[in-house]
Amino acid sequence: MTKDSGFKHENLVSKRADARTFTHFSSSGTEGAPPGFKPHPKPLALHWGMPNAGFFPIDSIDVNLVEYPFQKSLSIPITNASVESFFPDEKSTTGKNTVTINKVDDSKYLDITTALQYGPVAGLSPLLQFTEDFITRVHKPAYEGWGTIITNGAGDGLNKVADALLDPGDVILLEEFTFVPFLKNIENSGGIPVPIKLNLDQESGKELGLDLDYLTNLLENWKTEKPGLPSPKALYVIPTGQNPTGTTQSVETRKKVYALAEKYDFAIIEDDPYGYLSLQPWQKPANTFKLNDFLEVDDYIANHITPSYLTIDTSGRVLRIETFSKLFAPGLRLGFIVAHKRFTKVIENYSNVVTRSSSGTSQLIVQNVIAKKFGGVDGWLQWILKMRVTYSHRRDLLLNQLFESEAYKKGYLGVIDPTAGMFASVFIKFPEGVDAQAKLQLLNFKFQNFGVGVVLGANMAVDRKFSEERATFYRLTFAPANNDQEIIEAGKRFVDAVEDFFAKGLEY
Ligand SMILES: Cc1ncc(COP(=O)(O)O)c(C=O)c1O
Structure with missing residues (x-):
């Protein structure tokens, strides 16, 4: 059962927002009308400054759609796929891929x-x-x-x-x-x-x-x-x-x-x-x-x-x-x-x-x-x-590269496997006593050198000082890659860069 709460949170509305009112300059209004005033039931518009739709250069728009993500560029075979079953005809008013x-x-x-x-x-x-x-x-x-x-x-x-x-x-x-x-x-x-x-x-x-x-x-x-x-x-x-x-x-x-x-x-x-x-x-x-x-x-x-x-x-x-x-x-x-x-x-x-x-x-x-x-x-x-399903597949590919790597097996990496969304955070496990923030900055140059873009967790902190201890991760995303091969290659470059960094004694 839902219940009507009324509104109990007046104190949460900002004074600035509450004070704001809006009246359009071209509304006619009935305030202050003389006695006996009666507006015409069908007034014609000489007040709104809007061009009639006859002036619009567009008559119709055809939107051509795909049936599933990457339909035209998926580089591995699809199993058990009957494309029609994804969108039974009754679900589409056109039964086609074009919406007019x-x-x-x-x-x-x-x-x-x-x-x-x-x-x-x-x-x-x-x-x-x-x-x-x-x-x-x-x-x-x-x-x-x-x-x-x-x-x-x-x-x-x-x-x-x-x-x-x-x-x-x-x-x-x-x-x-x-x-x-x-x-x-x-x-x-x-x-x-x-x-x-x-x-x-x-x-x-x-x-x-x-x-x-x-x-x-x-x-x-x-x-x-x-x-x-x-x-x-x-x-x-x-x-x-x-x-x-x-x-x-x-x-x-x-x-x-x-x-x-x-x-x-x-x-x-x-x-x-x-x-x-x-x-x-x-x-x-x-x-x-x-x-x-x-x-x-x-x-x-x-x-x-x-x-x-x-x-x-x-x-x-x-x-x-x-x-x-x-x-x-x-x-x-x-x-x-x-x-x-x-x-x-x-x-x-x-x-x-x-x-x-x-x-x-x-x-x-x-x-x-x-x-x-x-x-x-x-x-x-x-x-x-x-x-x-497509994002799950991409996450599987990226994380697989990490899990299979020497860097992971040697314990240099900690991975938060996401159960939703498009981000995985990857922690770098430094030995005790290392200035982690300085090393993460340095490692970021290594990633650039190996050709993979990641986001330094510290860059997304509300207050770097407050979060220093926990800001030992990078944010990786499997969203923008063009295809599976790119995700696999990006993951490989990431772990190769980490391994190289550790092999060089945490130096560039
Ligand atoms: C948590 C969060 N909020 C808001 C946004 C902005 O989204 P939009 O493109 O709808 O403005 C993003 C985009 O990455 C986001 O991650």
């Missing part, structure tokens, strides 16, 4: 006339409807009164939630290694970031990722631990396939974190670009690719993705950031936020100032492809399942 977008369409599909016109700041309604249906199907919030708003991707969503929550001097907690561009949004809102320790010790026997004991203790003793700082207003987490560490919080941890949020009254910003890319357990890669090794949608939702904080949220304190960047394409600059409508309303007012509506072209393409080709939410999830 019309100048004028019925209300179910976005058309060119609507989407290429100035549009509502919160998003075009068929796409907004999809986001609501999607969240209802996959991560239904445990309260009523939630809504969604379209953004220009997660980066934009993050800026908007920072504005909605943080006044100058407000504290926000973050995982100590995180998506650091968000720090700039926090700075922009005048917030103060405070890092929370992560447990990255695979021998600890404790869940990897957010250190719950550390967080609990910090909150319990806030006044003595952080004298002079106000109690935190928000916690920012990347709970699944965390960037950069690749760790995933269990549901139990999420419930405990939420209980702390209730007790100490802070908002939870859940940034989850990787949440749907849960990976299959690691297996030694075969030289064929089992593309159709994928799950039923119901099984996937029930057993293979970790429920969002939204599903635990009974009081409307979770703001979830979604994006189409990792599942469709980053250049669309399209995503959405799910939160209590009190929050989505202030975010809409901010959008009116900073971005206005998101790209109509992006909304048009995403809505039409999902509705016409995939047939809605479940078909879209089937596409995601194909991505999941």
